[in-house]
Amino acid sequence: MVTKSTGSWYKVQMEDRSYVDARLRGAMRLQGSKSTNPVAVGDFVDLFPESDGRYVINNVHERKNYIVRRSVNLSKKTQVIAANLDQAILVCTIAEPRTLYGFMDRFLATTEAYDIPAIIVFNKIDDYSKEAFDELEYREEAYGRAGYKTLRTSAISGEGISNLKKLLKDKVSLFSGHSGVGKSTLTNLLEPGLDLRTGSVSTAHGQGKHTTTFAEMHFMKLGGYIIDTPGIRGFGLVNMENVEISHFFPEIFELQPKCKFGNCKHLDEPGCEVISAYENNRIAPTRYISYLSMLNGDEEGDSFRQDIYKKE
16 A cells, blocks of 8 residues: 655555555556556555565556545646545634635535545634634534534644544544644644654745645554645646536535526526525525636635625
């Protein structure tokens, strides 16, 4: 199982839990993959030994699932973040740095599209102001309505850590989120001894500084694995047709059969149950506006006012 990728070399855990270094066979890099990385953390691979004690990856087994985003550098390429996941943990904060609604909704839509259960962890709650707690309550309700489990955590006070351990036990879990939300700090707390590098938040921009460079899988003594990923500012959608996007918002998809027209896009069609639910606050306004921004191809997804959650 691949536990770390540095671009050219891979760290692979063998069946006896020992580790070896391996490189990708040259021909596999030239097979016309649409991904920037044909091998990802979590992949199961076959190895061929080389004379220097290292190995060559000559086959990648079929994945049960994987999660991708659009590559930052090559717009026509995708980046496989990790493969063969049991769940994805989206680590968020309300401030310093602020996790954007559009980022959350794009990430969650992608986990829906690739059949990966997602859990939302609101971290650093020891540092929230009253206004931040007001918004936290809104987000918990908004995503709870959509069917997502949410959890409050603090590495400082320890709140929520025991519950997080229960959720992670014996599972392969991806940790993702903006830089600075505390993914590595939480991982260090969950598995003492890892000593992952952590960073601070820029006071000038309110954004985290990248500390994790490559995705890496860590074995936990309580059972299971955590995949710590580099902090990401944006989450570009991959291979989503307009007609499919509503399928990846559970609360919108649930209402769709009640729309007057079977091909309703929930824009301005008469008899649209989704628009009615939005106007009557039966679905969260931020979620509906995120859906519209994705439908319109807005890459950022946060052009709407961040205080829209106060909508009555």
